[in-house]
Amino acid sequence: MIGLVVVSHSRRLAEGVAEVAGQMAPSVRIVPSGGDGSGGLGTDYVAVGEAITRADSGSGVVVLFDLGSAKMVADMAAEEAEGSVVVVDAPLVEGAVAAAVRAQGGAGLAEVAAAATGVVSPVSVVDGDAVRAEVELTNSAGLHARPAALVARALDPLDASVVVRFGGESADAKSVLALMGLGAPGGARVEVVASGADAAEAVRRVEELAARRFGD
Amino acid sequence: MACTAEAVAEAVRAVAAVVVEHREELIRLDREIGDGDHGENLARGFTALVSKLDEVPSSPGGVLRLAATTLISTVGGAAGPLFGTAFLRAATSVGDVASVDGAAVAAALRAALDGVVARGKASLGDKTMVDALTPAVAAAESVAAGGGGVAEVLGAAADAAEMGADSTVPMVARKGRASYLGERSAGHLDPGARSTALVLRALAGRAR
Numbered sequence: 001m002i003g004l005v006v007v008s009h010s011r012r013l014a015e016g017v018a019e020v021a022g023q024m025a026p027s028v029r030i031v032p033s034g035g036d037g038s039g040g041l042g043t044d045y046v047a048v049g050e051a052i053t054r055a056d057s058g059s060g061v062v063v064l065f066d067l068g069s070a071k072m073v074a075d076m077a078a079e080e081a082e083g084s085v086v087v088v089d090a091p092l093v094e095g096a097v098a099a100a101v102r103a104q105g106g107a108g109l110a111e112v113a114a115a116a117t118g119v120v121s122p123v124s125v126v127d128g129d130a131v132r133a134e135v136e137l138t139n140s141a142g143l144h145a146r147p148a149a150l151v152a153r154a155l156d157p158l159d160a161s162v163v164v165r166f167g168g169e170s171a172d173a174k175s176v177l178a179l180m181g182l183g184a185p186g187g188a189r190v191e192v193v194a195s196g197a198d199a200a201e202a203v204r205r206v207e208e209l210a211a212r213r214f215g216d
Numbered sequence: 217m218a219c220t221a222e223a224v225a226e227a228v229r230a231v232a233a234v235v236v237e238h239r240e241e242l243i244r245l246d247r248e249i250g251d252g253d254h255g256e257n258l259a260r261g262f263t264a265l266v267s268k269l270d271e272v273p274s275s276p277g278g279v280l281r282l283a284a285t286t287l288i289s290t291v292g293g294a295a296g297p298l299f300g301t302a303f304l305r306a307a308t309s310v311g312d313v314a315s316v317d318g319a320a321v322a323a324a325l326r327a328a329l330d331g332v333v334a335r336g337k338a339s340l341g342d343k344t345m346v347d348a349l350t351p352a353v354a355a356a357e358s359v360a361a362g363g364g365g366v367a368e369v370l371g372a373a374a375d376a377a378e379m380g381a382d383s384t385v386p387m388v389a390r391k392g393r394a395s396y397l398g399e400r401s402a403g404h405l406d407p408g409a410r411s412t413a414l415v416l417r418a419l420a421g422r423a424r
Contacts, residue, residue: 036292041251042253042292042293043292043293044289044292045288045289045292045296045297045300046289067393068294068392068393069292069293069294069295069296069297069392072294072297072298072335072336073296073297075297075335076288076297076300076301076335
């Protein structure tokens, strides 16, 4: 499984991002590396290298960073690392959540990195035999980060193209960032359209999550 | 006239002394347009480097490599990876030879500049150390091409770096923390360009 490293100038920020992302991806190794190593703000090249080693279970590591020099330190540590490491320029919190969810679903290094940067696979054309359902967002916050992550995770292993439609827009339901981008609030009704071998199961899973108020 | 490992180590010690001496100035410059830690970070890194030089590596390249690894892991901020990369590329350029001449120094400076540009993605005019290092390399190459020795090459590089650093004053920063200030970054000397000029001047001062 792909591991993640969160590099921040602040130890607490790195730990917080890892905490948020970890809640949605319990099996993924998410290692925070923040601060200059002596309690101050900054980045520590040696510590980042160690974090990469700890995050790598052999499949590869995606590294996210917060500001300027954190990228340089991450780049250098990645170049020195033993395994496959990709440093991604992504929004730190959303990127970490999206990457963690994809990693949890067993995705490869390129896919996890792409998830972080919000490079969403084009919404596939759904054919006429698609399974459709209208689903009410029964939770109060709608498709915010955590529910979106739950949906993406539930659908990830399925052989199905799934699109969620709201307000005239469509989002790939396996992408946390795309789902969040819809901005569907609590109480809204969204359309779920799935095609492919597991289409029916995909729609069933979304309906089931909605029935459980997305765990809220 | 060529430089041995001991001479390079002596020059690096001189750089450390200059950096420590200018610690407050660099902190002040960085406080104006950055986060104020440049002087502190560099002084810490070079002080750590001096203590490691109690045992001098056997070649000039070895000294530069030790400088690189020490600076990367002790300086922090953007300056750590940038100065570290500069010294690392210079070390690779110099190779395993027992001593370096003017042409080798110019080539090492070119390699250092290329490394800094690749690492920091900055161009001329972005108000960074690249604005000091780029003219320094051009001057060094010109003097080396004319058969200049190590002292002449580094002297020309230091002169050009100082002018390059001064040229950053009116610039609007496009890289690093200062870029967040936008137009307000104009009117200040870039601390990274200043420290780069200081380092080259210190190296030149020791070259024979």
